[in-house]
Amino acid sequence: MKLFKQKDIVLINVFFSEGIQSKIRPVLIISNSSMDKVNEFIFLPITGTDFNDNFGFPLRNNMVVANLPTKLYQVE
Numbered sequence: 531m532k533l534f535k536q537k538d539i540v541l542i543n544v545f546f547s548e549g550i551q552s553k554i555r556p557v558l559i560i561s562n563s564s565m566d567k568v569n570e571f572i573f574l575p576i577t578g579t580d581f582n583d584n585f586g587f588p589l590r591n592n593m594v595v596a597n598l599p600t601k602l603y604q605v606e
Contacts (some may be wrong), residue, residue, distance in 0.1 A: 533569065533571055534559045534571055535559065535563075536559055536560060536561065536562050536563075537558070537559065538558075538559045539556055539557070539558055539559075539576070540556070540557055540559060540573070541554050541555070541556055541557075542554070542555065542557055542573070544557075544575065555575055555576070555577075556575075556576040557573035557574060557575050557576060558573060558574045558576055559571050559572070559573050560572050560573060560574055561573075
């Protein structure tokens with residue numbers, strides 16, 4: 531069953547590092563259709579917070595090769 535397509539923006543319940551508390555956060559799906567057979571997906575969290583942690587980076591318009599869809603999904 532296909533859950534989401536690459537470039538979909540999805541709201542998911544993301545757990546904090548202690549694994550107890552969580553928060554609904556937007557993510558960008560980066561996995562392609564090869565993940566469909568295992569019913570999983572790979573995503574990047576979307577945030578307005580600048581962490582300066584050498585892992586995150588700003589997403590600029592010139593990095594996007596196609597328009598992102600405007601449809602938003604929520605994982606229950």
